[in-house]
Amino acid sequence: MSRRLYKSTLRKALLVILATWCFIDIVRFHFLRFSVPPVPNTTEVHTPRIFIASTHWNNEGILRNHWNKAVLQLVENLGPNNTFVSVYESGSWDNSKDALRKLEQELDHRGVGKKIVLDETTHEDEIAKPPGETGWINTPRGKQELRRIPYLSRLRNLSLAPLEELAEQDIFFDKILFLNDVVFSLSDVLTLLNTNNGQYAAACSLDFSRPPHYYDTFALRDSEGHEAVMSTWPYFRSSLSRTALKQGNAVPVTSCWNGYNKAAYDAMNGSAGELSLFRYLFRCWENRLRRWFTTDWFKIRVVRNRVKKWQGLSSSNSEVGVRCLINEMQVLAGNGWAHV
Structure with missing residues (x-):
């Protein structure tokens, strides 16, 4: 197979895959359009207090x-x-x-x-x-x-x-x-x-x-x-x-x-x-x-390494919500808050 024919075949295959994927998305769209129930207009709550x-x-x-x-x-x-x-x-x-x-x-x-x-x-x-x-x-x-x-x-x-x-x-x-x-x-x-x-x-x-x-x-x-x-x-x-x-x-x-x-x-x-x-x-x-x-692996790794280092400073240092941590610091300011 010549290089030109190979590239042409590859492009056609990619277009077919893309078209098929879009077709599946369109089918899902129409299915969801008629199957997703509307959010009820709730007027009562089951929890009493x-x-x-x-x-x-x-x-x-x-x-x-x-x-x-x-x-x-x-x-x-x-x-x-x-x-x-x-x-x-x-x-x-x-x-x-x-x-x-x-x-x-x-x-x-x-x-x-x-x-x-x-x-x-x-x-x-x-x-x-x-x-x-x-x-x-x-x-x-x-x-x-x-x-x-x-x-x-x-x-x-x-x-x-x-x-x-x-x-x-x-x-x-x-x-x-x-x-x-x-x-x-x-x-x-x-x-x-x-x-x-x-x-x-x-x-x-x-x-x-x-x-x-x-x-x-x-x-x-x-x-x-x-x-x-x-x-x-x-x-x-x-x-x-x-x-x-x-x-x-x-x-x-x-x-x-x-x-x-x-x-x-x-x-x-x-x-x-x-x-x-x-x-x-x-x-x-x-x-x-x-x-x-894209990946958030690098962000997660930075956070986990910092937590690990902090935990190593004292046996009393413990963090159960590592997933919720973010590599960011905010401090209070007179007019609100600021990133540092």
Whole structure:
């Protein structure tokens, strides 16, 4: 066989393979278009008692325009006796505190259990404190700085503090619902709570700040522990996670921490059955090529080597969530946070 004939045959074979693959994708597209059930417009939740926790910083706009009303609608649906609202706000320089006082009044009026803490401590106050034994790090900028994630974890734990106080009164809850500075509807939250008929360790939705790209890439890991291979549908490297997503089912993941903006998601993403054929094929092939020609192995190796080195420093150093770690450092700043 001549070289020219060989190249021609190879090109034809590749075109046939590509055409066949696209044909299979098209068949899948039409199957999913008519088989994926719509997300139910849930109005009831099977879990009777919900502890609602939230932390806020400079969120006046969303609090006044949406968040307060949505929370009130949620507690009215779940029932005042079945909910407790715990809010921890700190250091806002807008009028978030006043907006939360309005919420507190409305919750009082409805007889809803609550604890709303309005802390005057600002980011500037936090970073001006003498460095403590934990939560601080020596950065390349030549100084000790306050790590953002431990700081946020501490605030989140403060929002959960009423759980212990209520437990002493024999008041317990079936689920903890974190609601931060995201737009949500009653149906969104109830659907989330009913994920997998309420059987899960954690259930998250997706948060879209600049649709169609989902926002919180920090914590999401697919069923095999990989970070997302792309920020748009179908997101995942793992076949199990991708298949569940395409079929309109709850997606198995190893880690997540996301809010939810349903309007943005529906407008820019949708399920496999809501995408146009062109967009479906384009994104499937983008995902496929990214999986074939990229890897997160090097990132994972760097993290695991650093964890191994740290664990070797002391027998008390232990990390069970290695899959959730990221090779990135964020520190608190007066106007928010910064990468270092």
